[in-house]
Amino acid sequence: MAIKILIAGGFGAGKTTLVGTASEIRPLRTETSFSEAGRAVDDTSGMASKESTTVAMDFGRITFQSNIVLYLFGTPGQKRFWFMWDGLARGAVGAIVLADTRRLTDCFGAIDFFEQRGTPFVVAVNCFDDAPRYGPARIRVALDLDPGVPIVLCDVRQRESAIQVLISIVEHAMRMKASGSAAR
Numbered sequence: 001m002a003i004k005i006l007i008a009g010g011f012g013a014g015k016t017t018l019v020g021t022a023s024e025i026r027p028l029r030t031e032t033s034f035s036e037a038g039r040a041v042d043d044t045s046g047m048a049s050k051e052s053t054t055v056a057m058d059f060g061r062i063t064f065q066s067n068i069v070l071y072l073f074g075t076p077g078q079k080r081f082w083f084m085w086d087g088l089a090r091g092a093v094g095a096i097v098l099a100d101t102r103r104l105t106d107c108f109g110a111i112d113f114f115e116q117r118g119t120p121f122v123v124a125v126n127c128f129d130d131a132p133r134y135g136p137a138r139i140r141v142a143l144d145l146d147p148g149v150p151i152v153l154c155d156v157r158q159r160e161s162a163i164q165v166l167i168s169i170v171e172h173a174m175r176m177k178a179s180g181s182a183a184r
């Protein structure tokens with residue numbers, strides 16, 4: 001069984017890192033270095049180590065129990081590339097919205113997008129070392145999430161943690177499908 005999962009969220013939330021950590025194949029990346037022109041509009045404050053940004057997508061693959069294959073599609077985070085989301089989202093079974101507590105509102109766009117499409121999603125809070133820590137209950141209030149939307153705390157640099165996030169979206173999508181409440 002092949003399952004397409006989308007990885008979305010704000011600029012610099014860790015989408016490319018998550019695909020890279022979880023993928024069993026060398027991930028396909030479409031990153032470019034920040035251009036001098038882009039420096040003016042790309043807010044990299046608090047991202048000292050960030051040198052590039054995704055312009056089209058990330059792609060990776062991971063197999064579970066030898067017969068469940070997840071295809072991972074990372075989206076570009078910056079607003080000027082959001083026009084690509086519709087194409088990437090086609091056929092997706094579920095989505096991960098990565099959140100960074102230093103810029104929590106950056107993931108509103110992704111949440112709106114999946115709510116409107118009726119795509120099951122989980123919110124994965126990528127716990128950056130120097131970011132404020134909030135429990136799931138506070139995150140739920142801050143993002144105004146429905147009670148049914150799972151929230152997981154993660155560190156996408158750790159494989160175990162990245163895989164846990166993938167499992168949570170697959171389980172959630174399956175539950176939604178079984179209960180017939182997923183729009184598609």
Ligand SMILES: Nc1nc2c(ncn2[C@@H]2O[C@H](COP(=O)(O)OP(=O)(O)OP(=O)(O)O)[C@@H](O)[C@H]2O)c(=O)[nH]1
Nearest residue numbers: 011012013014015016017049050053054077128129
């Ligand atoms: N400290 C810390 N750094 C992280 C973590 N995850 C990612 N990073 C770093 O943060 C930066 C952002 O990661 P990316 O994976 O490029 O983020 P992205 O969401 O793909 O970014 P865009 O494609 O530009 O939207 C990179 O420099 C990573 O090395 C984390 O959990 N903790």
Ligand SMILES: [Mg+2]
Nearest residue numbers: 015016053054
């Ligand atoms: Mg990226």
